Amino acid sequence: MNLTSTRGQLPTGVRDLLPWEAAQMRRLSGRLAELFRSWGYREVVTPGFEYLETVTAGAGQLGRREDLYQFFDRKGRTLALRADMTTPIARVAATRLGSEPLPLRLSYQGPVFRRRDEKAGTAAEIWQGGIELIGASGVAADAEAVALACEALAATGLQGFKVGLGHVDFVAGIFEAARVGPELEAELKAALVARDLVAFEKAVREAGLTREEGDLLVAMATFQGDYPAAVRRFGTVPNVRVARALEQLGTILRLLAEFGVASQVALDLGLARSLDYYTGVVFEGYAPGVGAPILGGGRYDGLLADFGGDLPAIGFALEMGRLLAALERQGRMPADVDREDLIVACPPGQEVWAMAAARNARASGLAVAVDLLGRTGAELEAYARARGARRILYPDGTEQFLSTDESEAGNGTGSVRRQPPNAVTSIH
């Protein structure tokens, strides 16, 4: 093996989807497309690369630029592969869809690209699927987005997932109430994003705040509990933003109960996401056994203004790769998504018959492959088994039924050949 030539290798962070994986991805993506459509969301497709200024709009100061794949067009302008889907869709909504009635409900599926450290297992090409709800502010729109996120996870067949719900203004208001200055705020935010509670607490205790202020900050970062518990702890905080955020979260949770997804949602008041464009509720979804969020989203009311259209918006993205991994771990993936139902034998001279027979069988809804290599007997049987097919059709009109039991297959008794009861073969 030649280890120095990269010709047959892949760069770190990207992978192939082999037929059985691509079939799973297609199945998942089909389910999501169907669900999004049934909620009134229309799919948009945006280009893989855009101008750097577009891709970085709203990304803030959190060092996204070095994570971008950048290159130049012929005039020397900097282009970048898209690093998320929300920003390009905000551009489309603000610049191209001005005549559409509001709210805009848009969905998407596709890969985004993020440059990563060379560490095994971190993807540089990330398949995402999601929605953006544009032109509607308020708790009903928030609740719709969160409910649809839960429905999307449920539609994939995933079990035991949880969606954590927080609010940017809640965190900001607690910072205000605890008199946190800008420098400390940046430090605390970074610790919240990484959920480094040790660093958070240390920074709080060393900041010279009062005992009460420090306790308030730590209580926010470590809060776990239901809505009444949140109100008990934070309802008396003398800050408008905290009060308003709590009230909004309360209403959203009530609406989520109407949507029938309340049991899948938990308050996560210390939730902070790394992207800077969020302005309201934020949420993340988690599945057992997958260490990273499988879903993330939130309200971003300022982003469209960056593209000249001042509209409120909320959305979420599912991480399709992690979702597939979680489904596989739970054994929720049908094993035979890429198999054929029927193999049509095609000995030399029987091509016309074989093509016609295959066409008939396909018309009845079967997945059919013609054996183009002219195999017969055990060889043909082995091919059919390898393709997961249960039946072989022969030019003499007989149909062979293959047993699915592997152990029987070995001694040649695992099949029966007989005239089929229905007449997929009768083309004469």
Added chain:
Amino acid sequence: MTDWLTFALPKGRPYKETVELLRRAEVAGPELDDEESRSLLITCPDKKVRFLIARDSDVPTYVEYGAADLGIVGKNVLMEGEPKVYELLDLNYSICRFVLAAPVGADPNRLLDGTAARRVATKYPRMTEAYFRSRGVQVETIFLHGSIEVAPKVGLADMIVDITETGRTLRENNLQVIEHLWTSSMRLIANRASYRLKADRIGPLVERLRALTAPVAQSQ
């Protein structure tokens, strides 16, 4: 197993103290012996907890990928690897210092003035490089898995970056501390999904451990 908790614990020096803490917090039952056994997976059915005994640098990996819900590991390991896990609690034991050390008699100012190419041996190359970069001093970092203290003696390096609890090994190898870089102690870490999905069990457990490990006020 969805209502069970899996802990990853580091073998070696901090093992005994880790087990004592988990027993006192009533997280572990008598099945978890404070002497390291051959068994690397220990189950406490009464407590619905499993313990996975691993090399310290592997603990964050088990937790990051969800093979373990929680882990106990030194901050030194977390700083070097930057795993994507949540750091929940400073457990305040196995406290050691990261130091920059050089042979006794070497002039620290000359070592760090940047006029000659210097070599630094360490088990922590990423942090070492970050530290010297932040100081604006260019050095060559030499990565070793152990016995760092010997490197200056045999001419492999001019300085070392290593952790020390008492400073004894440094003295025995005729090394002096030039600078104290960071302090490390044991931390409780959590898998990002488990932290949410098993919040009912993890929350109270963190509070019990917090009560048992809070530093004694003003004793230091």
